[in-house]
Amino acid sequence: MRVTIAEVARRARVSKTTVSRVLNNKADVDAATAIRVREVIAATGYIPSAGAVGLARGVTRTVGMLVPGLTWPWMGEVLQGVADVVESKGYGLLLSTANRGTESLDEFSRQVSAKAFDGLLLIEPPDAVRHLRVLHDSGLPVVVIDDRGRRPAFPSVGTDNRHGGAAAARHLLATGRTRLATVT
Structure with missing residues (x-):
């Protein structure tokens, strides 16, 4: 069973606010109390809820990404690149698709309005600009x-x-190629 902040507070004989202050390294907590709270946290393996921390700090450490669908030929490379950068900065990535049209966009807008993300990346589906x-x-x-x-x-x-095509052609011509072709 997951340990809650209320359980930590009960075992340390303090309020949930005091536990929160210890977790956030606030200076206004008595040193002995802070030690007792940290000992209970260590003994119980308590892990603060990311959602609660985000609400308290106004930061979710999550980037939202909306894509039209997952079947585009280059989508995997884009997603991997985005995930690599986002995760290297300590953020999570929440991916949504707009494959249900307006319904998907409305749901995504609700998540954004609920402040579920610190920023958005978007591969622009039609009708998303507004x-x-x-x-x-x-x-x-x-x-x-x-x-x-x-x-x-x-x-x-x-x-x-x-x-991009013109630059590729110039490069090929500059390297001595004479019979260029385009495959689409």
């Missing part, structure tokens, strides 16, 4: 991946296939 503008304007960090050249009014990362 949702994003509201979220971005509320102060939530939003970054769009693969903006398809729309350049929204907030940070975005995209590709330009025309310029």
